[in-house]
Amino acid sequence: MSQAEVWLRGPIDGVPGLLQPVAHSLLQCREELETLLGTMSAEEIWRTQGGRASVGFHVRHAIGSLDRLLTYARGATLSDAQVQVLKQESVPDPDLTADDLLAAFDAAVERSLDQLRATSEETLTHARLVGRAKMPSTVAGLLFHAAEHTQRHVGQAVTTRKWTAG
Numbered sequence: 001m002s003q004a005e006v007w008l009r010g011p012i013d014g015v016p017g018l019l020q021p022v023a024h025s026l027l028q029c030r031e032e033l034e035t036l037l038g039t040m041s042a043e044e045i046w047r048t049q050g051g052r053a054s055v056g057f058h059v060r061h062a063i064g065s066l067d068r069l070l071t072y073a074r075g076a077t078l079s080d081a082q083v084q085v086l087k088q089e090s091v092p093d094p095d096l097t098a099d100d101l102l103a104a105f106d107a108a109v110e111r112s113l114d115q116l117r118a119t120s121e122e123t124l125t126h127a128r129l130v131g132r133a134k135m136p137s138t139v140a141g142l143l144f145h146a147a148e149h150t151q152r153h154v155g156q157a158v159t160t161r162k163w164t165a166g
Contacts, residue, residue, distance in 0.1 A: 006031065014117040018124060018140075023116055025147035026066075026109045029154040033059065033105055036158055037098035045101070046092045047164045053090070055164070058157035059101045060089045062150045063108045069149065070115050072130050073142035112146070119143070 003009075007024040015023045037045070037059070045056040064085045071078055078086075124140035137145075 012113065015113065016116070016119065016121045018121050019116045019119060019143060022143050022147040023113055025151050026112055029062070029150050030106060030109050032154050032158065034102060036154075036161060037102055040098050040161070042094050042097050044161075044164065045096070045098060046094050049164045052160060052163060053156070054092060055157045055160050056092060056096060056101065057090055058153045058160060059105060060093075060096075062153040062157075063101075063104050064089050065153070066108050066112060066146050066150050069142050069146035070112055072128055072137070073119075073139050073146070074115070075126075075128055116143070 006028040007021070011017070011020055012023040012027070036055070040055065045059075046054045048054050064082075068078055068082055068086070071082065119139065124138065124143075126139050128137050128139055128142055129135065130137050130142070
């Protein structure tokens with residue numbers, strides 16, 4: 001029998017109770033990407049079909065958007081480096097291998113877990129502004145969106161793999 005999904009394995013050490021679903025989601029995404037990318041060559045990672053984004057794009061975007069959303073959750077604005085990453089996410093980089101993408105995703109998840117551990121539940125309703133348009137959100141809104149957005153792109157990577165594999 002395969003291992004239960006992350007959310008069924010119990011709490012993640014140090015993560016506040018109300019943020020456990022965020023941590024579970026990100027860790028589940030990491031496991032799913034390990035399974036997906038572990039079988040792919042660099043050529044397969046960057047392959048596109050019918051105008052659809054590549055698996056590589058979805059992974060890079062998940063990494064970058066997770067970083068950006070957590071920056072907003074801290075009440076900070078994006079750095080010039082983060083804006084550059086955003087601009088590069090859609091540019092294929094055949095030099096990035098499955099191992100490279102997995103290491104970058106793993107590091108993003110670890111940074112996220114560190115931030116979750118440092119987030120007090122009392123701050124979850126604190127207002128935050130998002131993007132140049134300064135759209136209103138909250139700490140909780142950003143953290144939960146970070147998890148669901150990451151999950152969405154991991155799902156897209158899985159689906160894209162099925163399309164491009166033939």
